[in-house]
Amino acid sequence: MGIYVQRWGDSQNTTVGDIHRYDYFSTCNDVSTFPRPRFASEFGFQSYPSFYSLSTISKPDDWSNDSPFFTSHRQHHPDGNKQMQNMMAKFFHLPNNTDSVQQFKDFIYLSQVVQVICIGSEAEHYHRLLSEAGAYTRGTLYWQLNDIWQAQTWSSVEYAGRWKLLHYAMRRIYSDVSVTAYQLNGSIAVYVTVDDPQMTAKYSLSVDIISWDGKTVSQKSMPNLQSEGFTGTQVAEYKISDIFQGSLTVNDAYLHIWITEDGSNTILSSTHFFPGNFTKINLPSAKIIVSNVTSISSNEVSFSLQSDATAVYVMLDSGALEGYFSDNGFLMTPNTVYSMTFTSWSDISTQDFSKNIVTRSLVDTY
Known part of the structure; x- marks a missing residue:
């Protein structure tokens, strides 16, 4: 019989315990603020459900982020609406449509986009640490899956089963093979994570820098790469100053990053990375x-x-x-x-x- 080793103690110990993390104030895709836990059993950010879901339990007079109905009656997290709005302002222009109903619909939409950025960025971070020494993050549980009523909550699935944007994002993030990127210290790091322990991925990496008018500015590629099962591997790092030169700034273009399977050219995973800030990006009108x-x-x-x-x-x-x-x-x-x-x-x-x-x-x- 083996020697019994005591494992209880500090439940927040990142070596043997698990963590709960809710940060409503830091810029939520800043990886420098994320911990490196063995297991992350709770993390999340709120969003509104769809306008249709809310319209079934509210009146037109309620359709505002500042209405008492949505700040007090349906919101059970103190300052939750204000936290959503403050985080939204870090990434996007706040809705200002003169039509108050449309403004509320815009706020609902942006709240779901911000929830994807916040929870998605943190989940990607933990996923990348799967095989990294000092972390070996073996699992994550985002908070939360489903709702018990129609209100602004941390869920990815609404009360009636409708998927929020977050649920689609988490399906991509938790896939067997995923390519992700993050920005830190003037560089963009690209990782490939293989979640299946029985799988060895052989692939090529492609990166296109594309201007917002749809033109490919430059291309980069790395063939003949390999990632073993149950690993997160950094496969590339690009200095922002090397990608964006001359008159081209981080607000003028985005990165399309994808990996293709060797031999078949099947796309194993794909993502888009936005190094700029949408409050400074001149987006084209799209129909x-x-x-x-x-x-x-x-x-x-x-x-x-x-x-x-x-x-x-x-x-x-x-x-x-x-x-x-x-x-x-x-x-x-x-x-x-x-x-x-x-x-x-x-x-x-x-x-x-x-x-x-x-x-x-x-x-x-x-």
Whole structure:
């Protein structure tokens, strides 16, 4: 029989314990503020559910982030609404539409985008530490999965089962193979994490620097890379001063980063990284068109999306229809056709879907 070793004690010990972390004040994608725990069993940030969900339990007079109904009755986290607004202002222009209902809808949308940035950045950080000495982060549980009522909470799934933008993001982040990036000390680091212990990934890395008008400014690539199973590996580091030279600034372009499997050129993972600040970025006006709505089954439809300009943080909203999309919260490049699906919890027709579907992107909040 082996020797018994006491493991209890400080539950926040990053070597043998786990951590709970809620930071509502630091810029939430700043990796220098993140701990390096063995296990992170709670971390999160709030957002609103969809406008449709809120409209079922509120009146038009309530439709404001400052209304007593949403600051006191439905908000059970002290200063929660103010914390969402303050974090939002770190990344985006605050909604200022003269139509008060549209302003509230914009706030709902931005709250979900910020939740993706906050929880997603922290989850990616822990995922990268999977095999790093001194951390060996073996798991994470973000707070929280689902709601018990229609209100602003930490959840990624609404009360009726509708997915927030966060749920789509976490599906990407927790995939077996993922490529992520972060910015620190004047450089952008790129990591590949392989979550499956039985898998060895062989791949090539590609990085395109793309201006907001859709033009590829420069390209970088690294072939013949390999990551073992159950590891997080830094595969590249780029100095920002080397990428953005001359008149090109961090607010003029973004990075498209992806890895392709050797031999098949199958895309294993892809991400977009924004080194600038959207309060200083001149986004193009983007018109998104929904077309080719086709019935697949009694509760599923397929459709096409196309934008005439770069559209960032594209959100698809199914209105009164409860269900989920094949993807959501993504970037669209100009004149590219995206094939999508929507799966409903009940039977739907193509007419019902076409009547309810609403698209928006970040520029729509300006």
